[in-house]
Amino acid sequence: MTDIEKLEKKAARFIAEQALLQSGDTVLCALSGGPDSVALFHVLRSLAPALGIGLQAVHLNHGLRGAEADRDEAFVRELCARWSVPLWAERAEMAQRPRPAGQSEETFARALRYDFFERAAEAAQALSGGPVKVATAHTASDNAETLLFRLARGTSLTGAGGIPPRRGGYIRPLLCCTRQEILAYCRSAGHAYRTDSTNLLPCCSRNRLRLQAMPVLRGVNPKAEEALSAFAEDARETAAFLDGLARQLLAAAAAGAGWRAGQLAAAPGPVRRAALAQLLAARDVTGREQVTEAAAVVCGEKASSQLGEGLFARRSGGIFYLEQTAPAPPADWELPFSTGLLPLPDGRIVAVLEQEYEEIVKLCGEDKKELKKFADYGMINKISTFRTRRPGDLFRPAGRGVTKSLKKLMAEDGVPRSARGRLLVLAEGRKVLWLEGVGVCEELLPRPGCRRAVQIKLIEPEE
Structure with missing residues (x-):
C-alpha cells in the first residue's frame, strides 16, 4: 500500500469512527498552504464523492510576514482555482489592529483567524442552506506537543485530553496522523506546499517543543507522538466520564x-x-x-x-x-450559656451535655486528652456566653501551663486565618473557658471533688 493510500484510508476510518462528517455537509478546509493543510485539502477532495460532502476552503492572511505571507495566499488561491474549490479569503492587517492588553501575538492571531472562520462558515451556510463544518489540519504531532505544553505549565485531566477530534462546528480529520505521515503523503503524491519560516525558529514554547523536545522523545520511542496522542485520548475519555458523574453530583446536591x-x-x-x-x-x-x-x-x-x-x-x-460579591464579615454575636441544644447564627448547633463526674472518669480512663473535652459544670459562671473570638481574648488551655492571647495561640497551632473568625468559644468576659478544637481551660478541667461536668459538642447542620 502506498503512502497516499495509507493516509487516505487512515483518515477515512478516523472520520467514520468519530462521526465527523455526514452526507450533505459543506466542509471549509482551513488552508494555510503548509504541508498539514495541503494534505487535508487533498484528502478531503479525494474522499468528498464517497462521503457526499461539498468542499470549500478558507484562508486568512494575517499580514505579519510581508511578502512571504502574500506568496502563501497566492499559492492557496492558485491551488483552489486548479481544483475548482471555492475559496473564502481575507487579509487581517494584524499590525494595524489594537491587541488586547496582555495577549500574545500568537493568541491574537488565532482569535482573528477563528473569527474569520466563523464568518465564512455563516456565509457558506447562508448559500448552501445545509450544515457547514470547518476542518482544521491538526495532527497527532500537534496533539503530542499540546499535551507536553500543558503538562509542563500545569493542567487538569481535561487539559491532558489535548486536542479533541471535534469541538462545536470544528473537526480535525487528520488528528490520527503524524507529521511524518503527512510529509510522506505529500512527497508521494507530488503535492507542493509552503513552509512558514517562523515554524523553523525556536522562538516560542511550542516551536521549542517541536524542534528540540520531540526529537529527543522519538529517540526514546520512534512512535512517541502516537503514544502521547493515545494517552491524550484516554485522558479525554476519562475526563468525559468524570464530567458525567460530576453533573449527576451537582444535580443531586443542588439546594x-x-x-x-x-x-x-x-x-x-x-x-x-x-x-x-x-x-x-x-x-x-x-x-x-x-x-x-x-x-x-x-x-x-x-x-x-x-x-x-x-x-x-x-x-x-x-x-x-x-x-459575585464578597461574603459579609461574621456579625458579632453571643448566646448565654445553657445546657441542651443551642442553634448558632452560622447554622451549626452547640450541644451542652451534662454528665456525672464518675461517668466521665470511667469513660476517659487514663486518657487525659479525653478529659479536656469536659468542663466542671459548677465552675462555669452564669454570665458566660458562647461567641466567636474578640480582640484581647486570653486562654490557658488545660495541660499546657501557659496563658496566651487567643490570636497568638491560633497562630502557633497553625489555624488558618480564614478559619479563625468562625471558631466558637465559651467565654467569661475576655477569659476563654473553652475553645472549639482545643477543649477547656485549666481552671475548668474536671478534678476529684467535681460533681457534674458538661461536654460541649458542635453539630454541623444536616446536609
Missing part, C-alpha cells in the same frame, strides 16, 4: 442558590474536583488553584475564599455558595 456541601465533600475527590471545575468554568474561572480553594471551602477547611475577580466561595448552614 436553592447553592449546593449541599456535605454531599459534595463526601464524593470521591476526582468527581468533586470535576464538579467544582464545572461550576467555576461556567463563571469564567479556570485553574487548579481555584478548584483547590473551592474544595477547601466545601470541605470546611475555610469559611470562604476569593476564587477570581468578583467571584467568592462561601459555606454557610451546610450549603456551598458561589457569589
Whole structure:
C-alpha cells in the first residue's frame, strides 16, 4: 500500500469512527498552504464523492510576514482555482489592529483567524442552506506537543485530553496522523506546499517543543507522538466520564442558590474536583488553584475564599455558595450559656451535655486528652456566653501551663486565618473557658471533688 493510500484510508476510518462528517455537509478546509493543510485539502477532495460532502476552503492572511505571507495566499488561491474549490479569503492587517492588553501575538492571531472562520462558515451556510463544518489540519504531532505544553505549565485531566477530534462546528480529520505521515503523503503524491519560516525558529514554547523536545522523545520511542496522542485520548475519555458523574453530583446536591456541601465533600475527590471545575468554568474561572480553594471551602477547611475577580466561595448552614460579591464579615454575636441544644447564627448547633463526674472518669480512663473535652459544670459562671473570638481574648488551655492571647495561640497551632473568625468559644468576659478544637481551660478541667461536668459538642447542620 502506498503512502497516499495509507493516509487516505487512515483518515477515512478516523472520520467514520468519530462521526465527523455526514452526507450533505459543506466542509471549509482551513488552508494555510503548509504541508498539514495541503494534505487535508487533498484528502478531503479525494474522499468528498464517497462521503457526499461539498468542499470549500478558507484562508486568512494575517499580514505579519510581508511578502512571504502574500506568496502563501497566492499559492492557496492558485491551488483552489486548479481544483475548482471555492475559496473564502481575507487579509487581517494584524499590525494595524489594537491587541488586547496582555495577549500574545500568537493568541491574537488565532482569535482573528477563528473569527474569520466563523464568518465564512455563516456565509457558506447562508448559500448552501445545509450544515457547514470547518476542518482544521491538526495532527497527532500537534496533539503530542499540546499535551507536553500543558503538562509542563500545569493542567487538569481535561487539559491532558489535548486536542479533541471535534469541538462545536470544528473537526480535525487528520488528528490520527503524524507529521511524518503527512510529509510522506505529500512527497508521494507530488503535492507542493509552503513552509512558514517562523515554524523553523525556536522562538516560542511550542516551536521549542517541536524542534528540540520531540526529537529527543522519538529517540526514546520512534512512535512517541502516537503514544502521547493515545494517552491524550484516554485522558479525554476519562475526563468525559468524570464530567458525567460530576453533573449527576451537582444535580443531586443542588439546594436553592447553592449546593449541599456535605454531599459534595463526601464524593470521591476526582468527581468533586470535576464538579467544582464545572461550576467555576461556567463563571469564567479556570485553574487548579481555584478548584483547590473551592474544595477547601466545601470541605470546611475555610469559611470562604476569593476564587477570581468578583467571584467568592462561601459555606454557610451546610450549603456551598458561589457569589459575585464578597461574603459579609461574621456579625458579632453571643448566646448565654445553657445546657441542651443551642442553634448558632452560622447554622451549626452547640450541644451542652451534662454528665456525672464518675461517668466521665470511667469513660476517659487514663486518657487525659479525653478529659479536656469536659468542663466542671459548677465552675462555669452564669454570665458566660458562647461567641466567636474578640480582640484581647486570653486562654490557658488545660495541660499546657501557659496563658496566651487567643490570636497568638491560633497562630502557633497553625489555624488558618480564614478559619479563625468562625471558631466558637465559651467565654467569661475576655477569659476563654473553652475553645472549639482545643477543649477547656485549666481552671475548668474536671478534678476529684467535681460533681457534674458538661461536654460541649458542635453539630454541623444536616446536609
